[in-house]
Amino acid sequence: MxxxxxxxxxxxxxxxxxxxxxxxxxxxxxxxxxxxxxxxxxxxxxxxxxxxxxxxxxxxxxxxxxxxxxxxxxxxxxxxxxxxxxxxxxxxxxxxxxxxxxxxxxxxxxxxxxxxxxxxxxxxxxxxxxxxxxxxxxxxxxxxxxxxxxxxxxxxxxxxxxxxxxxPHDNYKPEVSHVIPGMINRMYSLIHENTDVPESEKVFLVYGSGKPLRxxxxxxxxxxxxxxxxxxxxxxxxxxxxxxxxxEVTIYDAAVAVAKAFDFKGKLECDTSKADGQHKKTxxxxxxxxxxxxxxxxDFEAGVKASVNWYIDNISKVRK
Incomplete structure (x- = not known):
């Protein structure tokens, strides 16, 4: 044993x-x-x-x-x-x-x-x-x-x-999180903060050009x-x-998957003032x-959906 x-x-x-x-x-x-x-x-x-x-x-x-x-x-x-x-x-x-x-x-x-x-x-x-x-x-x-x-x-x-x-159980702290948990955390904040702004008018920023492949x-x-x-x-x-x-998917495609998992009604835009890092590492x-x-x-989208669901179900634990 x-x-x-x-x-x-x-x-x-x-x-x-x-x-x-x-x-x-x-x-x-x-x-x-x-x-x-x-x-x-x-x-x-x-x-x-x-x-x-x-x-x-x-x-x-x-x-x-x-x-x-x-x-x-x-x-x-x-x-x-x-x-x-x-x-x-x-x-x-x-x-x-x-x-x-x-x-x-x-x-x-x-x-x-x-x-x-x-x-x-x-x-x-x-x-x-x-x-x-x-x-x-x-x-x-x-x-x-x-x-x-x-x-x-x-x-x-x-x-x-x-x-x-x-x-599930990822690190969602903004200063240390990797790309998908970082997106999940920011997307949740965007949806649930400033509720006086219609969700359809909100814009989620994808850091960098969105073109790097992962x-x-x-x-x-x-x-x-x-x-x-x-x-x-x-x-x-x-x-x-x-x-x-x-x-392999682009960072922008990953953001689309996160938005879909949240059923986000707003828009996605790339913030090119942020660094891209390595373009690919296939x-x-x-x-x-x-x-x-x-x-x-x-399946990637199924995994993202499960991750988002876990995050929402454990929101009090991951955001303390």
């Missing part, structure tokens, strides 16, 4: 894992911890956590994360804190004899200037986009650490690289795939977990499809 420690277990992906685990009826023991349980930037606190839990496996989700604008203004903080977290978690996983560690990376780690679609062999082929280089380099180094621990100690430390994640994965799909990786994927090489290339899931060809991803 596995004893799985999930760092960052109170966030978007951790909550999705809880949902899938509860549905599965597994006999494995899963322990979900958040920042209030241990400061993973602190070596002693991390060691105490591992000594207390004694995990056989680790799903490492913990990270300092944020949206485009938060990253742009805090690259040093993103670099230092994530380096500390990753070093502490992986070293303690080794010292405590963990059988396997899966660390969660991001498609933003890939080179800014590259050919498309990007795949797992291209992680270190050039510098990442300058907007979030601190976070990107810290995450890239997990792949280097995985290889180094394997070379020296034979550790089965691997990594997954999801595309943009969204779903692949979005629903958090519960990512949770199912992560569990599959834990049970079945035995390589230290990273694995991209992404929807198919043809499911990822190939060919390796995943070769291993798991029949996996069915949640």
């Amino acid at each position: 596995k004893k799985v420690l999930v760092t960052g277990g109170t966030g978007l992906v951790g909550n999705a894992l809880k949902t899938i685990i509860d549905e599965s009826g597994t006999k494995d023991e899963w322990i979900f911890v958040g920042s209030s349980d241990a400061d993973l930037t602190d070596g002693n606190a991390t060691r105490a956590l591992f000594e207390r839990v004694k995990p056989t496996h680790v799903v490492h989700l913990a990270a300092m994360v944020g949206g485009l604008f938060h990253n742009m203004n805090n690259n040093l903080d993103f670099l230092r804190r994530n380096l500390q977290i990753n070093d502490n978690v992986l070293q303690n996983a080794y010292e405590h004899g963990c059988v396997k560690v899966i660390s969660c990376l991001s498609t933003c780690i890939f080179p800014d200037k590259t050919s498309y679609p990007i795949d797992e062999t291209m992680v270190h082929n050039g510098p990442p986009h300058p907007s979030n280089y601190g976070y990107s380099y810290a995450k890239r180094l997990i792949d280097i650490q995985n290889h180094a621990y394997h070379d020296k100690y034979g550790c089965m430390f691997t990594s997954i690289i999801p595309c943009n994640i969204f779903g 692949q979005f994965i629903y958090s519960l799909d990512l949770a199912r795939l992560t569990i599959w990786v834990l049970d079945n994927y035995d390589s230290i090489e990273p694995l991209i977990l992404s929807v198919d290339e043809e499911n 990822a190939s899931n060919r390796k995943l499809r070769s291993l798991l060809p029949d996996f069915q991803f949640t």
Whole structure:
């Protein structure tokens, strides 16, 4: 029986894992911890956590994360804190004899200037986009650490690289939210504030040109795939977990999906005074499809609708 420690277990992906685990009826023991349980930037606190839990496996989700604008203004903080977290978690996983560690990376780690679609062999082929280089380099180094621990100690430390994640239990704080939860939060505010203005006359601003392309994965799909990786994927090489290339959408299309989920009656306009960030980072899931060809991803609009419904149902919790 596995004893799985999930760092960052109170966030978007951790909550999705809880949902899938509860549905599965597994006999494995899963322990979900958040920042209030241990400061993973602190070596002693991390060691105490591992000594207390004694995990056989680790799903490492913990990270300092944020949206485009938060990253742009805090690259040093993103670099230092994530380096500390990753070093502490992986070293303690080794010292405590963990059988396997899966660390969660991001498609933003890939080179800014590259050919498309990007795949797992291209992680270190050039510098990442300058907007979030601190976070990107810290995450890239997990792949280097995985290889180094394997070379020296034979550790089965691997990594997954999801595309943009969204779903219930997301972070909706304006200063740190990613694109879809940020849109959901702003759309709700637009609809429910200034109620003396007819909704049909309200304008929702899409930040930037609306033209950048993104692949979005629903958090519960990512949770199912992560569990599959834990049970079945035995390589230290990273694995991209992404929807198919043809499911890529523009930021404007994502805003349309959010508006549709809210049944918004107003207009959408692009605010080109805001930065776009990287234009595209199209990822190939060919390796995943070769291993798991029949996996069915949640339809994007259906996932957005479910996310909006969860947000509305939990409004007192997400906006406190």
